Amino acid sequence: MNTLSSPVPVGTAAHKTRLDRYWLLVWPLLALLAVLYVFPLLRVLWLSFTVPEPGLQNYVRFIANDSIHRMLLTTLRICSITTVFSVTIGYLIAFAMVHVGPRQRMALFFGLLVPFWASVLVRAFSWLFLLGEQGLVNTMLMSLGLIDHPLALMRNQIGVVIGMVHFMIPYAVLPLYSNMKGIDPQLACASQGLGAGAFLTFRKVFFPQTLPGIYGAAILVFIFSLGFYVTPVILGGGRTVMIAEYISIQILQLVDWGNGTVLASVLLVSILLALAVFSRFVNLRELFGAK
Numbered sequence: 001m002n003t004l005s006s007p008v009p010v011g012t013a014a015h016k017t018r019l020d021r022y023w024l025l026v027w028p029l030l031a032l033l034a035v036l037y038v039f040p041l042l043r044v045l046w047l048s049f050t051v052p053e054p055g056l057q058n059y060v061r062f063i064a065n066d067s068i069h070r071m072l073l074t075t076l077r078i079c080s081i082t083t084v085f086s087v088t089i090g091y092l093i094a095f096a097m098v099h100v101g102p103r104q105r106m107a108l109f110f111g112l113l114v115p116f117w118a119s120v121l122v123r124a125f126s127w128l129f130l131l132g133e134q135g136l137v138n139t140m141l142m143s144l145g146l147i148d149h150p151l152a153l154m155r156n157q158i159g160v161v162i163g164m165v166h167f168m169i170p171y172a173v174l175p176l177y178s179n180m181k182g183i184d185p186q187l188a189c190a191s192q193g194l195g196a197g198a199f200l201t202f203r204k205v206f207f208p209q210t211l212p213g214i215y216g217a218a219i220l221v222f223i224f225s226l227g228f229y230v231t232p233v234i235l236g237g238g239r240t241v242m243i244a245e246y247i248s249i250q251i252l253q254l255v256d257w258g259n260g261t262v263l264a265s266v267l268l269v270s271i272l273l274a275l276a277v278f279s280r281f282v283n284l285r286e287l288f289g290a291k
Contacts, residue, residue, distance in 0.1 A: 048261040079225035090172025124234040155237030179213025
C-alpha cells in the first residue's frame with residue numbers, strides 16, 4: 001500500500017511525519033525564494049534608509065516633493081482607469097465564453113491567448129503604428145469624414161491607457177471565466193421559471209455570484225498595472241511618467257539610489273496594502289490557488 005496516498009488521522013505521529021517529509025521538499029524552494037526574491041527586496045529597503053547617508057532624509061524629500069506626488073497621482077489614475085476598462089471588457093468576454101458553444105469558446109480562447117505569443121515591446125510598438133497621426137485609426141476616421149485633423153492618441157495618458165488595457169484584458173478574463181464557469185446554470189433556469197426576465201435574472205442571480213471573480217480580476221490588473229514600464233515609456237513618450245519609469249530615471253540616469261529605492265519601497269508597500277484591502281472582499285488564498 002502506498003503510505004503517501006493512504007489517509008492518516010490528523011494529529012497522529014504518522015501525520016506529523018508526513019508533514020515533515022513534505023516540508024523537506026518545500027524548504028529548498030523557500031531558500032531559493034529567500035535568496036533570489038526576499039533578500040533583494042530587503043536590500044532595496046535598506047538602501048532607502050542608508051543612501052547617501054543613514055537616516056530618513058530620503059523619505060522626508062519624498063513627502064515634500066510635489067513632482068513625485070503628481071507622478072504618483074498619475075500612476076494611480078492610469079491604473080484605476082485601466083482596471084475599470086479591463087475588468088469591464090473582460091467581463092463581457094468571459095460572459096460570452098461561458099454561454100457560447102465549444103467551437104466558439106475555443107476561438108475566443110485562441111484570440112485571447114494569441115497576444116501572449118508576442119512580447120510587450122512588440123505590442124507597444126504596434127500601437128504606435130495604429131495610434132500615430134498617420135496611423136490606421138486616424139487615417140480611417142479622416143477618410144470617413146468624422147474628423148478634420150488627426151487626434152492626439154499618443155504621447156499622452158490616452159495612449160498609455162489603451163496599450164495597458166490591451167495588455168491586461170487576458171488577465172481580467174481568466175479569473176472571471178473561472179468564476180463564471182463554476183456557477184450552476186440551473187439557478188438561472190429556476191429564476192426564469194419563476195417568472196423573472198433575462199435582465200432581472202442576471203442582476204439578481206448571476207451577477208452577485210460573479211463578484212469574487214470581479215474582485216480577483218481587479219486585484220491582478222491593478223497590481224500588474226502599478227509596475228508597468230515598457231508601455232508607458234513607449235506610448236507616453238516621456239510626457240506621461242508612471243512610477244516604474246520614474247524609478248528607472250532616478251537609478252539609471254540620475255544615479256540617485258536613495259530616491260529610487262524610496263519609490264521602489266513605496267511601490268512595494270502600496271502593493272501589499274492593495275492586497276490587504278482586497279483580502280477583505282475576496283479569499284486571496286483561493287484566488288491564487290493555495291486553497
